[in-house]
Amino acid sequence: MGRLDQNASTCLTKVRGGMKPLWILSARQFIGFSIAGGLAGCFLLPPGDFARTALADETNLSPPIEATGTQPITIEPISPVPLQVELDTKKVDLGHALFNDSRLSSGNGLSCASCHIPQHALADGRKVSTGISGNLMVTNTLTLFNVALNQMLGWNGQTTSLQKQAEGVVKVRMGGNWDEIVSTLRADSGMSAAFGEIYKDGLTRDNVINALVEYEKSLDTPNAPFDRYLRGDQNAISAEAKAGYQLFKDYGCASCHQGVNVGGNMLEVFGIFGKPAAAANGSSTPGSAKDTGISDDRPVFRVPSLRNVQYTGPYFHDGSVSTLPEAIGFMAEYQLGRDISQDEISKIEAFLDSLTGEYQGKPLGHL
């Protein structure tokens, strides 16, 4: 019956040792705790998860079945990044070229790479980026690593297709005019030729976006130590990281940061318990998802991915928290209503560090 019972029996031992008349009450407590535990287990928690939490030896994770459309239930809330992605290399290279091409901003001097810098794990290491004419943007720049694994995009999660996102960001964030971009690129004979080689209808807006998206799809970072652990390599991560993972699940971080991208597939209230400063503007906080019906007074954001999180700071939608331990504490406080110790934070941090993957065969720290 789990941890709850362990606690209960500890209490009982303590109690029994002391006051005699209290054992009746302790029995009541025992019953209460049992009911609480039992019902919590049966009605509110995945039984599998609970069994795992309580009984499983932390080092004995069985390899998970990777989540696919038709497979039965996986056991872990997180699944590893696919090792292979089928892509057209010509399109990827073309997309890479376009990614770095400031002609996509119609004279504003910006390219995608202005804010998605490889040295900063395809984010830019700033709280909020500067955009057109040096004006500050609204939200912290998200990493583009593993972007194709996200089912919802952006801080407000309202865009669900990479194509729409690319089209929109060029217009809004980079100030580009698509007609102008297409005609400028067409005037470039090298670019035209490259497109002519790959696409039947040559250089069109849809094909430019297609190439960019193909490049984005190539930005996966598989083979993180944790992924290897999930695949069965028990020595891939340290014992501290394993303990951190356990806490991650037990404390409920994994309720939101789950899936193949450890996040990126749901919306959630920011500040379930208490009101963080970053959520001071409530449900009209810039960058948040509006009109979701999830909360009337608190901001709602898409849950971001925690892969490569050690390199993608500063954190949260306004970049207000700069270090990972701070962020962990923040989340525990405001999302879980928990008071966690430094030791626990370190363990969770060790786990989160193990989520850093490899890009083109090289671990991200060494880029």
Added chain:
Amino acid sequence: MVCVALIAALAAGLGYLGWLIQSPNQALTEFPNRLIELRDLEAKWDTEILSLQLGIAPNYDQVTRAGHDLKAKLDEMETIAGSNQSLAPLQPAIQSYRQALEQKAKLAEQIKASYAMLRNAATILPSSISDSLRFPESLQPMPGLNERPSDLMTENISAMMSFTISPSPILQNAVQDRIARIRSLGAQMSPGLANVLSRFRSQIEVVTRERLQGNKLMLALTAIQTGAAADKIQSDLTSLEQSEVESKRSLRDVGLVLGALLVISIVALVSLLSRRFAELYKDNRVLKQVNENVEEQLMQSSKLSALGQMVAGITHEINTPLAYVKAVFELIKERMTPVYQNSVAADQDEEAEEARREELQILLDDGLHGLEEISTLIRTMKNFSRIDKGQIESFSIEEGIESALLIARPQLKYVADVKCEFDSVPEIMGSASQLRQVLLNLIVNAGQAMKVMDRRGVLTMRTRLTSSDTVQIDVCDNGPGIPEDIVGKVFDPFFTTKPVGEGTGMGLSICYRIIENHGGTIAVSSKPGKGTIFTITLPRKGERGPTGDDVPRPNDGIPAVAA
């Protein structure tokens, strides 16, 4: 013209209809499959949402993907319906499905968020309790109450549990009460315990709130009519398919009608054409008739012109006998005058009287003879110039030759000698005037030919009966002959070697026609320097009319010219 255009239009219309009926509506046949796929995807999504609500989903990847796949499918179907005219009636149903879907998607997001909060808050409850137990005062009865903080927490948990199992208003109130009590007691606790209690309280609040919310969302989810909307699309699709079948059927009917119209118009065209042909044929016959008439007149006028040419000669012919008839009459008149009578009366010589009487007799005979000549000539000319339709009668060739020679005598007198070698051929059936015309023409031609010779020529007229019962007539002259390059053309109409104004060139061609009509042949044989022979053969028709003169036989007319 209109008919042809109509037929062409109908044929084209028919062809187009056939093509229309044949061409399957690609989009319409595939759409039902897509609809099935759509509903499958929705069912899948429903399963995922359910597993989420039951707590058996390990993470949200499946449910999110299922929702996205469904939306993508719907986008695809919308694009197809939008770009295809025939699927346009489905748009409203698809729209309402989309709206239902969007509502469902929104609810799904809420469910995900709510479930996560619920789960986390519930997870933390045990640790709240164990945290509180760290503080000994939690096991101490509170000042002024019989309860200990831990008991209060237990009560809260039981109330929450009951509420969670059955979220009724009563239980909700029970929970609210308990929470309120904890809040009120917070002030009396040490900060540490108060903190724990405060967290505990907020977690219970979240649990109860999200439990209620979860209920609400579940109910709201079932209330969304995606099933009905999909059914609507299905039924619209079915009626669309039915109307497609019906329209194909009506197209077929139209096709039948068009086909019938096509047949009718073809028949109309055929009848129109046949009527036109009949008219053309009639017109053609009329034209032929007119042509015959015209040719007849042409012949007549050429006859007359030929005749005209002979007027001079004939006038002379007539004048000669006329002059001496006149002389005779004047002599007689003179004899009758009183002077002469007196001189005669004075003279009593009987022989002289006898001589004078004989002389008078001879003179009178000569005069009568002259008159006779004139009258013959005139009768011959009259015969010759008579327009007749060529009534067939029995005709003596030799007589015809002789009368033609008579008419042509002035032209032949100084030019040639005439030799007749007649074989006493029998009479033939034919048009006398036409045959006479032919003979005269040939004789005159011969005369003209021999005229250019320095010596006097010889014109030979020969008749004989051949072995095959035809009559052969030769007109021979010893003129200069016809050169080889011309001899083949002599029968051509308008062909003449005479200078302009003399001769129409129609003579021999008309002769040719006439002889042809009689069933005979006419041929020329010539040797330059020697002479020319025109040979006519005519069949001898055995019949002879009862009287032999020109009684018109109703069906026996030979047209003046051949058709």
